[in-house]
Amino acid sequence: MKEKVVLAYSGGLDTSVAIKWFANKGYDVIAYMADVGQESDFPTYEKRALKTGAKKVVVENLKEEFVRDFVFKALKANAVYESNYLLATALSRPIIAKGLVKMAQKENATYVAHGCTGKGNDQVRFEVTIGSLDPSLKIWAPVREWEMKTRQAEIDYARKHNIPIDTTKKKPYSLDVNLWGISIESGKLEDPYYEPTEDVYQITKSVKDSKSAPTYVEIEFKKGIPVKLNGKAMAGVELILKLNKIAGDAGVGRSDMVENRLVGIKSREIYEAPAGWTLMTAHKALESLVLDRELLHYKDSIALKYADLTYYGLWYTPLRESLDAFVDQTQKRVTGVAKMKLHKGNCIVVGRKSPHSLYKKELATYEEGDKFDQSLAKGFIQIWGLPYKGAYK
Numbered sequence: 074m075k076e077k078v079v080l081a082y083s084g085g086l087d088t089s090v091a092i093k094w095f096a097n098k099g100y101d102v103i104a105y106m107a108d109v110g111q112e113s114d115f116p117t118y119e120k121r122a123l124k125t126g127a128k129k130v131v132v133e134n135l136k137e138e139f140v141r142d143f144v145f146k147a148l149k150a151n152a153v154y155e156s157n158y159l160l161a162t163a164l165s166r167p168i169i170a171k172g173l174v175k176m177a178q179k180e181n182a183t184y185v186a187h188g189c190t191g192k193g194n195d196q197v198r199f200e201v202t203i204g205s206l207d208p209s210l211k212i213w214a215p216v217r218e219w220e221m222k223t224r225q226a227e228i229d230y231a232r233k234h235n236i237p238i239d240t241t242k243k244k245p246y247s248l249d250v251n252l253w254g255i256s257i258e259s260g261k262l263e264d265p266y267y268e269p270t271e272d273v274y275q276i277t278k279s280v281k282d283s284k285s286a287p288t289y290v291e292i293e294f295k296k297g298i299p300v301k302l303n304g305k306a307m308a309g310v311e312l313i314l315k316l317n318k319i320a321g322d323a324g325v326g327r328s329d330m331v332e333n334r335l336v337g338i339k340s341r342e343i344y345e346a347p348a349g350w351t352l353m354t355a356h357k358a359l360e361s362l363v364l365d366r367e368l369l370h371y372k373d374s375i376a377l378k379y380a381d382l383t384y385y386g387l388w389y390t391p392l393r394e395s396l397d398a399f400v401d402q403t404q405k406r407v408t409g410v411a412k413m414k415l416h417k418g419n420c421i422v423v424g425r426k427s428p429h430s431l432y433k434k435e436l437a438t439y440e441e442g443d444k445f446d447q448s449l450a451k452g453f454i455q456i457w458g459l460p461y462k463g464a465y466k
Protein backbone atom coordinates (compact mmCIF):
# COMPACT_ATOMS: atom_id res chain seq x y z
CA MET A 74 0.00 0.00 0.00
CA LYS A 75 1.18 3.48 -0.86
CA GLU A 76 1.94 5.99 1.88
CA LYS A 77 -0.45 8.93 2.07
CA VAL A 78 0.17 12.68 2.05
CA VAL A 79 -2.54 15.10 3.11
CA LEU A 80 -1.79 18.35 1.29
CA ALA A 81 -3.22 21.79 2.05
CA TYR A 82 -4.43 22.54 -1.46
CA SER A 83 -5.43 26.02 -2.61
CA GLY A 84 -5.93 25.38 -6.31
CA GLY A 85 -3.02 27.68 -7.13
CA LEU A 86 0.16 26.89 -9.00
CA ASP A 87 2.38 25.77 -6.09
CA THR A 88 -0.02 23.27 -4.61
CA SER A 89 -1.17 21.99 -8.01
CA VAL A 90 2.42 21.24 -8.92
CA ALA A 91 2.86 19.69 -5.47
CA ILE A 92 0.10 17.14 -6.12
CA LYS A 93 1.91 15.87 -9.20
CA TRP A 94 5.30 16.02 -7.52
CA PHE A 95 4.14 13.82 -4.64
CA ALA A 96 2.24 11.47 -6.95
CA ASN A 97 5.35 11.05 -9.10
CA LYS A 98 7.29 10.11 -6.01
CA GLY A 99 4.80 7.32 -5.38
CA TYR A 100 2.52 8.77 -2.74
CA ASP A 101 -1.26 8.85 -2.55
CA VAL A 102 -2.22 12.51 -2.32
CA ILE A 103 -5.29 13.71 -0.49
CA ALA A 104 -5.92 17.32 -1.43
CA TYR A 105 -7.48 19.16 1.49
CA MET A 106 -9.28 22.46 0.89
CA ALA A 107 -10.50 24.43 3.87
CA ASP A 108 -13.24 26.92 3.13
CA VAL A 109 -12.54 29.93 5.32
CA GLY A 110 -14.51 32.30 3.11
CA GLN A 111 -12.06 32.69 0.24
CA GLU A 112 -14.89 32.23 -2.27
CA SER A 113 -12.85 29.94 -4.50
CA ASP A 114 -14.50 27.98 -7.23
CA PHE A 115 -14.21 24.73 -5.24
CA PRO A 116 -15.87 22.38 -7.76
CA THR A 117 -13.43 23.47 -10.48
CA TYR A 118 -10.43 23.06 -8.20
CA GLU A 119 -11.73 19.70 -7.07
CA LYS A 120 -11.82 18.47 -10.66
CA ARG A 121 -8.38 19.89 -11.31
CA ALA A 122 -6.85 18.22 -8.29
CA LEU A 123 -8.21 14.85 -9.38
CA LYS A 124 -7.04 15.40 -12.93
CA THR A 125 -3.60 16.35 -11.64
CA GLY A 126 -3.31 13.07 -9.79
CA ALA A 127 -4.84 13.49 -6.36
CA LYS A 128 -6.44 10.29 -5.04
CA LYS A 129 -9.07 12.25 -3.23
CA VAL A 130 -10.17 15.85 -2.65
CA VAL A 131 -11.85 17.05 0.51
CA VAL A 132 -13.48 20.47 0.78
CA GLU A 133 -14.41 21.36 4.32
CA ASN A 134 -16.53 24.34 5.27
CA LEU A 135 -14.79 25.87 8.28
CA LYS A 136 -16.31 29.34 8.03
CA GLU A 137 -18.45 29.18 11.12
CA GLU A 138 -15.75 27.67 13.28
CA PHE A 139 -13.21 30.14 11.89
CA VAL A 140 -15.36 33.09 12.91
CA ARG A 141 -16.41 31.67 16.28
CA ASP A 142 -13.14 30.21 17.53
CA PHE A 143 -10.54 32.39 15.86
CA VAL A 144 -11.77 35.69 14.39
CA PHE A 145 -14.07 36.71 17.24
CA LYS A 146 -11.45 35.81 19.83
CA ALA A 147 -9.02 38.13 18.09
CA LEU A 148 -11.72 40.79 17.87
CA LYS A 149 -12.49 40.59 21.59
CA ALA A 150 -8.77 40.97 22.26
CA ASN A 151 -8.48 43.85 19.73
CA ALA A 152 -5.56 42.03 18.12
CA VAL A 153 -3.75 44.10 15.49
CA TYR A 154 -0.20 43.38 14.34
CA GLU A 155 2.10 46.40 14.10
CA SER A 156 -0.89 48.75 14.14
CA ASN A 157 -2.11 47.87 10.66
CA TYR A 158 -2.77 44.18 10.15
CA LEU A 159 -5.88 42.46 11.48
CA LEU A 160 -4.22 39.06 11.08
CA ALA A 161 -6.65 37.51 8.60
CA THR A 162 -4.07 35.13 7.12
CA ALA A 163 -2.42 34.45 10.47
CA LEU A 164 -5.74 33.47 12.07
CA SER A 165 -6.64 31.10 9.25
CA ARG A 166 -3.47 29.00 9.44
CA PRO A 167 -4.11 27.26 12.77
CA ILE A 168 -7.63 26.24 11.79
CA ILE A 169 -6.47 24.94 8.40
CA ALA A 170 -3.64 23.06 10.13
CA LYS A 171 -6.11 21.56 12.58
CA GLY A 172 -8.25 20.39 9.64
CA LEU A 173 -5.18 18.85 8.00
CA VAL A 174 -4.27 16.98 11.17
CA LYS A 175 -7.78 15.58 11.58
CA MET A 176 -7.80 14.46 7.95
CA ALA A 177 -4.37 12.87 8.28
CA GLN A 178 -5.47 10.96 11.37
CA LYS A 179 -8.66 9.80 9.66
CA GLU A 180 -6.78 8.66 6.55
CA ASN A 181 -3.88 7.20 8.47
CA ALA A 182 -1.52 9.40 6.49
CA THR A 183 2.22 9.56 7.09
CA TYR A 184 2.67 13.14 5.93
CA VAL A 185 0.97 16.47 6.18
CA ALA A 186 2.13 18.89 3.50
CA HIS A 187 1.77 22.56 2.63
CA GLY A 188 2.84 24.78 -0.25
CA CYS A 189 4.44 27.59 1.75
CA THR A 190 7.85 28.97 0.89
CA GLY A 191 10.74 29.00 3.30
CA LYS A 192 10.64 32.79 3.69
CA GLY A 193 7.21 33.38 5.11
CA ASN A 194 5.25 33.17 8.32
CA ASP A 195 2.70 30.69 7.09
CA GLN A 196 5.10 27.72 7.11
CA VAL A 197 5.77 28.46 10.78
CA ARG A 198 2.08 28.73 11.64
CA PHE A 199 1.23 25.47 9.88
CA GLU A 200 4.09 23.49 11.29
CA VAL A 201 3.97 24.72 14.87
CA THR A 202 0.24 23.96 14.94
CA ILE A 203 0.60 20.52 13.38
CA GLY A 204 3.39 19.70 15.80
CA SER A 205 1.40 20.81 18.80
CA LEU A 206 -1.73 18.88 17.76
CA ASP A 207 -0.04 15.66 16.62
CA PRO A 208 3.73 15.37 16.91
CA SER A 209 3.67 11.92 15.31
CA LEU A 210 2.79 13.34 11.90
CA LYS A 211 5.63 14.07 9.50
CA ILE A 212 5.63 17.45 7.79
CA TRP A 213 6.63 18.00 4.19
CA ALA A 214 7.09 21.42 2.62
CA PRO A 215 8.03 20.64 -1.01
CA VAL A 216 8.36 24.27 -2.15
CA ARG A 217 11.26 24.71 0.27
CA GLU A 218 13.18 21.85 -1.27
CA TRP A 219 12.20 21.15 -4.84
CA GLU A 220 14.31 21.95 -7.86
CA MET A 221 11.87 24.55 -9.29
CA LYS A 222 13.22 27.82 -8.03
CA THR A 223 11.05 30.27 -9.97
CA ARG A 224 7.43 30.65 -10.90
CA GLN A 225 8.37 30.05 -14.52
CA ALA A 226 10.03 26.73 -13.64
CA GLU A 227 6.79 25.66 -11.97
CA ILE A 228 4.75 26.72 -14.99
CA ASP A 229 7.07 24.70 -17.23
CA TYR A 230 6.65 21.68 -14.95
CA ALA A 231 2.87 22.13 -15.01
CA ARG A 232 2.85 22.31 -18.83
CA LYS A 233 5.08 19.26 -19.15
CA HIS A 234 2.82 17.24 -16.86
CA ASN A 235 -0.51 18.54 -18.17
CA ILE A 236 -1.44 20.16 -14.89
CA PRO A 237 -4.38 22.51 -15.40
CA ILE A 238 -3.52 26.01 -14.16
CA ASP A 239 -4.80 29.53 -14.73
CA THR A 240 -2.39 30.83 -17.33
CA THR A 241 -4.86 33.20 -18.94
CA LYS A 242 -5.02 35.79 -16.19
CA LYS A 243 -1.70 35.44 -14.45
CA LYS A 244 -2.13 37.40 -11.26
CA PRO A 245 0.69 39.88 -10.80
CA TYR A 246 0.34 39.67 -6.99
CA SER A 247 0.10 36.93 -4.40
CA LEU A 248 -3.29 36.90 -2.70
CA ASP A 249 -4.52 35.18 0.41
CA VAL A 250 -8.24 35.56 1.00
CA ASN A 251 -10.64 34.73 3.79
CA LEU A 252 -13.68 36.38 5.28
CA TRP A 253 -11.69 38.38 7.84
CA GLY A 254 -9.53 39.96 5.17
CA ILE A 255 -7.27 39.81 2.15
CA SER A 256 -3.48 39.86 2.14
CA ILE A 257 -1.73 41.05 -1.00
CA GLU A 258 1.99 40.95 -1.62
CA SER A 259 4.84 40.58 -4.14
CA GLY A 260 5.09 41.73 -7.74
CA LYS A 261 5.45 45.49 -8.05
CA LEU A 262 4.52 45.89 -4.39
CA GLU A 263 8.00 44.67 -3.48
CA ASP A 264 9.15 48.26 -4.00
CA PRO A 265 7.95 49.91 -0.78
CA TYR A 266 7.82 53.31 -2.51
CA TYR A 267 5.57 52.06 -5.31
CA GLU A 268 1.98 53.22 -4.85
CA PRO A 269 -0.45 50.33 -5.39
CA THR A 270 -2.65 50.75 -8.42
CA GLU A 271 -6.39 50.28 -7.96
CA ASP A 272 -6.36 46.76 -9.42
CA VAL A 273 -4.44 45.59 -6.34
CA TYR A 274 -7.50 46.10 -4.16
CA GLN A 275 -10.12 43.37 -4.31
CA ILE A 276 -12.97 44.39 -2.02
CA THR A 277 -12.50 48.06 -1.12
CA LYS A 278 -13.31 51.06 -3.26
CA SER A 279 -10.98 54.01 -3.63
CA VAL A 280 -11.84 57.33 -2.02
CA LYS A 281 -12.63 58.60 -5.51
CA ASP A 282 -15.02 55.77 -6.41
CA SER A 283 -16.71 55.32 -3.05
CA LYS A 284 -20.12 56.79 -2.33
CA SER A 285 -20.30 60.53 -1.81
CA ALA A 286 -22.84 60.22 1.03
CA PRO A 287 -21.82 58.66 4.35
CA THR A 288 -23.14 55.22 5.31
CA TYR A 289 -24.26 54.66 8.88
CA VAL A 290 -24.17 51.24 10.48
CA GLU A 291 -25.23 50.20 13.94
CA ILE A 292 -23.41 47.24 15.41
CA GLU A 293 -24.78 45.52 18.47
CA PHE A 294 -22.43 43.47 20.61
CA LYS A 295 -23.22 40.86 23.21
CA LYS A 296 -20.33 40.07 25.52
CA GLY A 297 -17.87 41.42 22.97
CA ILE A 298 -19.34 39.55 20.00
CA PRO A 299 -21.21 41.33 17.21
CA VAL A 300 -24.73 39.90 17.06
CA LYS A 301 -26.78 42.49 15.15
CA LEU A 302 -26.17 44.69 12.14
CA ASN A 303 -28.51 47.66 11.80
CA GLY A 304 -30.89 46.06 14.30
CA LYS A 305 -31.04 42.72 12.51
CA ALA A 306 -29.82 39.61 14.30
CA MET A 307 -27.19 37.79 12.29
CA ALA A 308 -24.77 34.92 12.65
CA GLY A 309 -21.11 35.91 12.59
CA VAL A 310 -20.31 34.71 9.09
CA GLU A 311 -23.24 36.52 7.53
CA LEU A 312 -22.60 39.68 9.52
CA ILE A 313 -18.97 39.83 8.40
CA LEU A 314 -19.83 39.14 4.76
CA LYS A 315 -22.52 41.84 4.73
CA LEU A 316 -20.30 44.34 6.47
CA ASN A 317 -17.39 43.62 4.13
CA LYS A 318 -19.60 44.77 1.28
CA ILE A 319 -21.03 47.84 3.06
CA ALA A 320 -17.72 49.08 4.45
CA GLY A 321 -15.74 48.08 1.36
CA ASP A 322 -18.08 50.17 -0.78
CA ALA A 323 -17.36 53.12 1.51
CA GLY A 324 -13.64 52.60 0.93
CA VAL A 325 -12.99 51.44 4.50
CA GLY A 326 -10.41 48.84 5.46
CA ARG A 327 -7.24 49.35 3.46
CA SER A 328 -3.74 49.21 4.90
CA ASP A 329 -0.38 49.56 3.25
CA MET A 330 2.52 48.60 5.47
CA VAL A 331 6.03 47.29 5.77
CA GLU A 332 5.89 44.56 8.38
CA ASN A 333 8.39 42.50 10.33
CA ARG A 334 8.09 38.85 9.47
CA LEU A 335 8.96 36.21 12.01
CA VAL A 336 11.88 35.01 9.88
CA GLY A 337 13.51 38.44 10.17
CA ILE A 338 12.60 39.90 6.80
CA LYS A 339 10.75 43.15 6.34
CA SER A 340 8.03 42.82 3.76
CA ARG A 341 5.63 45.19 2.08
CA GLU A 342 2.01 44.15 2.47
CA ILE A 343 -1.34 45.45 1.38
CA TYR A 344 -4.35 44.42 3.41
CA GLU A 345 -8.09 44.81 3.07
CA ALA A 346 -10.37 44.17 6.01
CA PRO A 347 -13.47 46.38 5.73
CA ALA A 348 -15.66 44.47 8.16
CA GLY A 349 -12.69 43.83 10.42
CA TRP A 350 -11.77 47.48 10.88
CA THR A 351 -15.38 48.53 11.30
CA LEU A 352 -15.99 45.86 13.94
CA MET A 353 -12.74 46.55 15.75
CA THR A 354 -13.37 50.29 15.87
CA ALA A 355 -16.92 49.70 17.08
CA HIS A 356 -15.77 47.17 19.66
CA LYS A 357 -13.17 49.51 21.07
CA ALA A 358 -15.73 52.32 21.22
CA LEU A 359 -18.06 50.16 23.26
CA GLU A 360 -15.25 49.04 25.56
CA SER A 361 -14.36 52.66 26.22
CA LEU A 362 -17.88 53.14 27.57
CA VAL A 363 -18.12 50.06 29.79
CA LEU A 364 -14.60 49.22 31.03
CA ASP A 365 -12.93 51.16 33.79
CA ARG A 366 -9.65 52.94 33.14
CA GLU A 367 -7.24 50.45 34.72
CA LEU A 368 -8.84 47.44 33.03
CA LEU A 369 -8.99 49.19 29.67
CA HIS A 370 -5.34 50.24 29.77
CA TYR A 371 -4.19 46.84 30.95
CA LYS A 372 -6.24 45.14 28.24
CA ASP A 373 -4.59 47.36 25.62
CA SER A 374 -1.22 45.88 26.57
CA ILE A 375 -2.65 42.37 26.24
CA ALA A 376 -3.83 43.18 22.71
CA LEU A 377 -0.24 43.58 21.52
CA LYS A 378 0.82 40.26 23.00
CA TYR A 379 -2.23 38.55 21.55
CA ALA A 380 -1.44 39.87 18.09
CA ASP A 381 2.20 38.81 18.33
CA LEU A 382 1.28 35.28 19.42
CA THR A 383 -1.17 34.98 16.53
CA TYR A 384 1.31 36.34 14.04
CA TYR A 385 4.13 34.10 15.29
CA GLY A 386 2.14 30.89 14.88
CA LEU A 387 1.68 30.44 18.63
CA TRP A 388 -2.09 30.08 18.60
CA TYR A 389 -2.25 26.64 20.17
CA THR A 390 -0.32 27.61 23.27
CA PRO A 391 -1.20 27.91 26.95
CA LEU A 392 -0.48 31.66 26.89
CA ARG A 393 -3.00 32.37 24.14
CA GLU A 394 -5.58 30.28 25.94
CA SER A 395 -4.91 32.06 29.22
CA LEU A 396 -5.16 35.46 27.55
CA ASP A 397 -8.52 34.38 26.15
CA ALA A 398 -9.71 33.56 29.65
CA PHE A 399 -8.70 37.05 30.77
CA VAL A 400 -10.26 38.70 27.74
CA ASP A 401 -13.52 36.79 28.18
CA GLN A 402 -13.74 37.98 31.78
CA THR A 403 -13.46 41.59 30.53
CA GLN A 404 -16.09 41.04 27.84
CA LYS A 405 -18.90 40.25 30.28
CA ARG A 406 -19.81 43.94 30.25
CA VAL A 407 -19.22 44.57 26.54
CA THR A 408 -22.85 44.53 25.51
CA GLY A 409 -24.41 47.43 23.67
CA VAL A 410 -24.46 49.32 20.41
CA ALA A 411 -21.91 51.37 18.50
CA LYS A 412 -23.06 53.66 15.71
CA MET A 413 -20.50 53.98 12.94
CA LYS A 414 -20.17 56.44 10.11
CA LEU A 415 -18.39 55.07 7.05
CA HIS A 416 -17.34 57.63 4.55
CA LYS A 417 -14.64 57.90 1.88
CA GLY A 418 -12.29 55.46 3.56
CA ASN A 419 -12.99 56.68 7.08
CA CYS A 420 -14.62 54.62 9.77
CA ILE A 421 -15.64 56.80 12.68
CA VAL A 422 -17.68 56.04 15.75
CA VAL A 423 -20.41 58.64 16.21
CA GLY A 424 -22.39 57.08 19.06
CA ARG A 425 -22.34 54.32 21.67
CA LYS A 426 -24.74 53.01 24.30
CA SER A 427 -24.85 50.14 26.77
CA PRO A 428 -26.83 48.92 29.76
CA HIS A 429 -23.43 48.58 31.47
CA SER A 430 -22.27 52.09 30.63
CA LEU A 431 -19.96 53.64 33.22
CA TYR A 432 -20.51 57.09 31.77
CA LYS A 433 -22.27 59.31 34.30
CA LYS A 434 -23.68 62.47 32.86
CA GLU A 435 -24.24 63.94 36.34
CA LEU A 436 -20.48 63.73 36.93
CA ALA A 437 -19.33 64.82 33.48
CA THR A 438 -21.71 67.69 32.86
CA TYR A 439 -20.79 71.37 32.83
CA GLU A 440 -24.46 72.19 32.77
CA GLU A 441 -27.27 72.12 35.34
CA GLY A 442 -27.36 69.02 37.58
CA ASP A 443 -23.65 68.65 38.26
CA LYS A 444 -23.05 66.16 41.12
CA PHE A 445 -19.25 66.28 41.03
CA ASP A 446 -17.96 67.88 44.22
CA GLN A 447 -15.25 70.14 42.85
CA SER A 448 -14.06 71.08 46.33
CA LEU A 449 -12.59 67.56 46.69
CA ALA A 450 -10.22 68.14 43.76
CA LYS A 451 -7.90 70.43 45.73
CA GLY A 452 -6.92 67.80 48.31
CA PHE A 453 -6.72 65.06 45.70
CA ILE A 454 -4.24 67.04 43.62
CA GLN A 455 -2.08 67.91 46.62
CA ILE A 456 -1.67 64.29 47.57
CA TRP A 457 -1.30 63.10 43.97
CA GLY A 458 1.51 65.59 43.37
CA LEU A 459 3.16 65.15 46.77
CA PRO A 460 6.08 63.01 45.57
CA TYR A 461 7.04 65.65 43.00
CA LYS A 462 6.82 68.77 45.14
CA GLY A 463 9.93 70.75 44.19
CA ALA A 464 11.36 67.90 42.14
CA TYR A 465 12.31 70.25 39.29
CA LYS A 466 13.00 73.35 41.37
Ligand code: ARG
Binds near residue numbers: 247249
Ligand atom coordinates in the same frame (compact mmCIF):
# COMPACT_ATOMS: atom_id res chain seq x y z
N1 ARG B 1 2.27 38.75 5.67
C1 ARG B 1 0.99 38.21 6.04
C2 ARG B 1 1.15 37.21 7.13
O1 ARG B 1 2.22 36.73 7.34
C3 ARG B 1 0.24 37.69 4.86
C4 ARG B 1 0.76 36.44 4.27
C5 ARG B 1 0.04 36.17 3.01
N2 ARG B 1 0.23 34.82 2.61
C6 ARG B 1 0.19 34.44 1.35
N3 ARG B 1 0.28 33.17 1.10
N4 ARG B 1 0.02 35.29 0.35
O2 ARG B 1 0.22 36.92 7.82
